Amino acid sequence: MRNRGIITFVVIVLFLGGAGLLSWWLISMKPAPEAPVANTVTRLVQTRLVEYQDLESDIEVPGRLASGRVVDVVSEVAGEILRGDIPLKEGQNFNEGQLICKIYDSQRILDIKASKSQFMNTVANTLADIKFDYPDNYDKVLAFFEDIKMDEALPELPVMPLS
Numbered sequence: 001m002r003n004r005g006i007i008t009f010v011v012i013v014l015f016l017g018g019a020g021l022l023s024w025w026l027i028s029m030k031p032a033p034e035a036p037v038a039n040t041v042t043r044l045v046q047t048r049l050v051e052y053q054d055l056e057s058d059i060e061v062p063g064r065l066a067s068g069r070v071v072d073v074v075s076e077v078a079g080e081i082l083r084g085d086i087p088l089k090e091g092q093n094f095n096e097g098q099l100i101c102k103i104y105d106s107q108r109i110l111d112i113k114a115s116k117s118q119f120m121n122t123v124a125n126t127l128a129d130i131k132f133d134y135p136d137n138y139d140k141v142l143a144f145f146e147d148i149k150m151d152e153a154l155p156e157l158p159v160m161p162l163s
Helices: 002-029 106-133 138-147
Strands: 080-083 101-104
Touching: 106 138
Parallel strands: none
Antiparallel strands: 080 101
């Protein structure tokens, strides 16, 4: 069995060697390729000297003219926008200091007063609990509650120590 492996190895080596010799012999029979001749192409371009001159062009275009600068007016408060001294339309000119629009803020003022009324109602409902649970702080909260006016800003909230 050992001899059979050696014979197989020798046959494979001879076969590969013969194939290598045959390929070398075939490659040597091929003639060497000739170097390609470089084609030189001359391209001709016509040129002219530039003559600068002014050209006038009249263009008539039908249609509407649009402004190059568009300004968006945005209200940062709630309310209805009412007409000012100048109508808010496209292409309208106005100068500095002119009234463009007014904000009808009555509804917003009423909403603020309603919120303040709800706040006062909540404070009034908690006064009894504060008198019972925190009798030392009751006078401060009562004075705060009595200082609240509907048409004025809220007074400073009383500072109460945590116990």
